Amino acid sequence: MALxxxxxxxxxxxxxxxxxxPCDGGLASTFYGGAGSPAAAFLRPAFGAAPADLAPQQRQxxxxxxxxxxxxxxxxxxxxxxxPPPPPPRMPVVPDASGYAHARGTAAVAGEGSxxxxxxxxxxxxxSEEEVLDDGYKWRKYGxxxxxxSPNPRNYYRCSTEGCNVKKRVERDKDDPxxxxxxxxxxxxxxxxxxxxxxxxxxxSGRFFVAGMHQFGP
DNA sequence: CGCGTTTGACCTGCGC
DNA sequence: GCGCAGGTCAAACGCG
Numbered sequence: 001m002a003l004x005x006x007x008x009x010x011x012x013x014x015x016x017x018x019x020x021x022p023c024d025g026g027l028a029s030t031f032y033g034g035a036g037s038p039a040a041a042f043l044r045p046a047f048g049a050a051p052a053d054l055a056p057q058q059r060q061x062x063x064x065x066x067x068x069x070x071x072x073x074x075x076x077x078x079x080x081x082x083x084p085p086p087p088p089p090r091m092p093v094v095p096d097a098s099g100y101a102h103a104r105g106t107a108a109v110a111g112e113g114s115x116x117x118x119x120x121x122x123x124x125x126x127x128s129e130e131e132v133l134d135d136g137y138k139w140r141k142y143g144x145x146x147x148x149x150s151p152n153p154r155n156y157y158r159c160s161t162e163g164c165n166v167k168k169r170v171e172r173d174k175d176d177p178x179x180x181x182x183x184x185x186x187x188x189x190x191x192x193x194x195x196x197x198x199x200x201x202x203x204x205s206g207r208f209f210v211a212g213m214h215q216f217g218p
Numbered sequence: 219c220g221c222g223t224t225t226g227a228c229c230t231g232c233g234c
Numbered sequence: 235g236c237g238c239a240g241g242t243c244a245a246a247c248g249c250g
Contacts, residue, residue: 140221140222140223141222141223141224142223142242142243142244143224143225143241143242143243144223144224144225145239145240145241145242147239147240148238148239148240154240154241156241156242160221160222169241
């Protein structure tokens, strides 16, 4: 499986906002940035604006990778992927008519021929002391399970917002416990309680990236 | 009292 | 069909 690298936060942002996802085996998986996207979980700690409420390790994660559904880590090399998705530049990433600006992964199931399946699933591997990162959403833990071939248990969380069935699984990397593997599944059907992100497009490269963010609340 | 976590039980899919 | 592993449920419990 092709790997690419995003060793810096800037790369991670480009990964989230601009590139077709390499994590699904090179198939078309496009990330749209936004508070509802799984990527937002990492955009928030990635930006310096109003991070005072975040722990230092959340503000400064020093490694981040993109994972495929099967948990195999991918490394993202900027500039090696397809053209960015078509959202208009300089637009606030807010819910659209269909529900929400979001990340959607489309992946082929191994051994099932060419029929792709839509997963709305993405995983990140990130070095952090904190197991649960502050992504702006409120999560309710509903399960904990030990995983075969891993000394670390896997925790299951569900978005506690009524009517939103987004789930995430969090576990420590079995090979390097200093890394946390987080898998998001589903799409938030509501805005983040605290943040709106703004996307803009670079005219030269056509890439999208986060131009800013706005925090609500006190 | 309300909300979130813990944890054992239960369900389901998959490989043999 | 059986066993295993992963995912979910729900009662019990803790905390503010």
